[in-house]
Amino acid sequence: MGVFDENFGTPEKQGDGAITVTQLNEYIKSKIDGDAFLSRVTVKGEISNFTNHYKTGHFYFTIKDEGSLIKAVMFRSAASKINFVPENGMKIVARGRVSAFVRDGQYQLYCDAMEPDGIGALYFAFEQLKKKLSAEGLFDEARKKPLPKIPTRIGVITSPTGAAIRDIINILGRRFPYAKVILYPALVQGAEAAPSLIAGMNYFNEQRNVDVIIIGRGGGSIEDLWAFNDETLARTVAASAIPTISAVGHETDFTICDFVADRRAPTPSAAAELAVPETHELMHKIDNIIGRMSLLLSRRIESGRQILDFYKTQGIFAYPERMFEDRKMQLLMLGQRLETSMNTKLTADRALLAQRTAKLEALSPLGILSRGYSVAAGADGKVISSVNDVSKGDTFTLRLSDGTLDATVN
DSSP states (O other): OOBBOTTOOOBBBOTTTOHHHHHHHHHHHHHHHTOOTTTSEEEEEEEEEEEEEEETTEEEEEEEEEOOEEEEOOHHHHHTTTTSOOOOOOOEEEEEEEEEETTTTEEEEEEEEEEEETSOOOHHHHHHHHHHHTTTTTGGGOOOOOOOSHHHHHHHHEESSHHHHHHHHHHHHOOOOTSSSEEEEEEOTTTTHHHHHHHHHHHHHHHHOOSSSEEEEEEOTTTGGGGGGGGHHHHHHHHHHOOEEEEETTTTTOOHHHSSEEEOOSHHHHHHHHHOOOOOHHHHHHHHHHHHHHHHHHHHHHHHHHHHHHHTTTTTOOTTHHHHHHHHHHHHHHHHHHHHHHHHHHHHHHHHHHHHHHHHHHHHHOOOOOOOOEEEEETOBBOSSSSSGTTTOOOOEEEEETEEEEEEOO
């Protein structure tokens, strides 16, 4: 650090009359920091060279106009409080203090607040998020679910003390008292409102204890309704497996929640009317359906009677004995076919048997004997095939076609 005198804050010179670069920059910084005007200044211009340092949460950018520019920084503590994301080319109004950065010898604007120039910050943030989610398809009608025709359980996410819940209960009780209302008490305004509303959506989707969900509140300023423009809430509503009706504010009020919900109602009362049918109207429809069903059933019965009367005068219904005659003829024909089939089978089997018998007889030794041949066998029963197998005086047996002869070798 440099050494400054007590009167003017100037750096103390060294023996050679020179000061260091650091001393000079610190002197300049002290002068800028001591200027009351520069300690709280409002600057408007266009953003360029914008960098969102996601790891630290700091914003680094340049603010410029037609003739000049100034570097600026917005630290995370301040950046986290704005409701939109700055971008290059955006015209803004920034508030903060001007100071010098000793290391680089540059002065810059340290912003602690920022808003779009010529348009409210909240409205700009609303349009920015609306454009983003629309590009992702979250507003497409094709992905939205139809409301149930006759829901018996209605989930309501709103303040338990507001006028919205009273209006919803009154309308539901008048139009369709058979439906049960399940209230999830939620905050609908303030910093904690969006997490509370998200918790309500998650509760009903986890429990699956309702047929349709109404989420909303009464009217108010854009600041009052801002919780319903929360991006996480919008994605939660869009992902809901239960059909959801958004009912935020008055008829002219629109929030992001309205665009992602399956149906948008201009008021909480209108949401209740959308959610359930009117009892008398429903009873009238049911009576009409019953009447049409009765008429169709009567016509169907009469048509059936006519068909039955026609068939009673036709075929076997008029002459049932013909059915037995037909069956008898079929039985006789089947018997004849069976007999023919059996005879054919027997003939074929006999022919096959005769063929195989002839083959056996041709190969049988007895057949050879019948043609005048004989077989000589010794006393031990072995066939004598050579004169060398016997000696003079040996006995043997000759087998002929019709018997045997005992013989002696002479």
